[in-house]
Amino acid sequence: MDIIKVDAIASTNTFLRDLNREKHLIDPVCVLAAEQLAGKGQMGTVWQSNPGENLTCSVFMPITGLNLIDQFYISISTSLAIFDMLNHLMVPKLSIKWPNDILSDRFKICGVLIENIVKNGRLTGVIIGIGININQMSFENLPQAGSLKQILGKSFNIEEVLYVLLNNIEKRFSELHGTDFNRLKEEYERCLFRKNKPSTFIDVEGNSFVGIIQSITNQGKLQVLLEDEVVADYELKEIKLLY
Structure with missing residues (x-):
């Protein structure tokens, strides 16, 4: 997957949206920012991140053969890819807080913002904004936020984490070409925060x-x-x- 690295940018999702509008992307692309000046979360919230301490990126993935009615499986695949990556890093007590926040115990360590690209009534691609708290040690007025460094007690190389993440995203999205959506849904549901409680x-x-x-x-x-x-x-x- 091609990776575009930038120092400071308003929003990696906006950057990729503009790039797709200009070049009509057909292959996966990731834009990695050291600092997002106007990063967004779900429902218009602001994603708080210290420059250079966290993973803030957006990924364009082409989508073929997935009906609009099944678009939530994009969110499922994304959540499971991040879950897989954090599991690989031995992050404990992982869960997915519906729809796609990733928690370690009760601490939110990852947020996702998904923007589907629809052309002539068909899904053609998706832009996935991902913020993962990596090395930041304090979060002002966010008592439920946590980072990998806080949880595991060590620093991480952000680009190394990114490469593991991108491999997992490509693997999970390859599963969308099949028809076994029930297996994906069941796997996602097993990871749900507070399920059956x-x-x-x-x-x-x-x-x-x-x-x-x-x-x-x-x-x-x-x-x-x-x-x-x-x-x-x-x-x-x-x-x-x-x-």
Whole structure:
């Protein structure tokens, strides 16, 4: 995979989006930034990262033969690729907090922002923004954030971590060309944070309630067992897990 290295950039996702618009990318490309000036997380949040201490990158992956209705499998493959990489580094107590945050115990060490590229109603590619906390030792006003150095007690070479990550991304995305989506979904569900445990959620009106994460739908909705034995399906913006 081609890797483009930059010192400081507003957003690696925006950089790749513009590059694709200009060159119509057909092969995987990664852009690695030492510093992102306007990195974004899910739902417009800002990704906090000290310059040169963390892995901030975006990856363009071509997509062929995947229907729009199955687009959540891109998120599944991405989450599992990062999970595989962190498992390779011996990071303990890994889990995936739906839809694609990666935790070690209760500390968030990785965030993902996925932008699908659709042309004439078909998925043609995806831009995956990835932020992994590597060597940063403190996170202002983010008590749930953690880094590999904090957890494992040693520093890491960021580019070496990147190479392992990219290999895992290419491996996982090669699985999207098959049809065994059930296996991918089951593997993802086994990694879900708080699965089968009573947990507190908050809905869009700000009401809190207790439920138990059961699974996800094929479209990526979270299925939660409620107190009245009803399983409800939730979109990302409809529910927040408190932990």
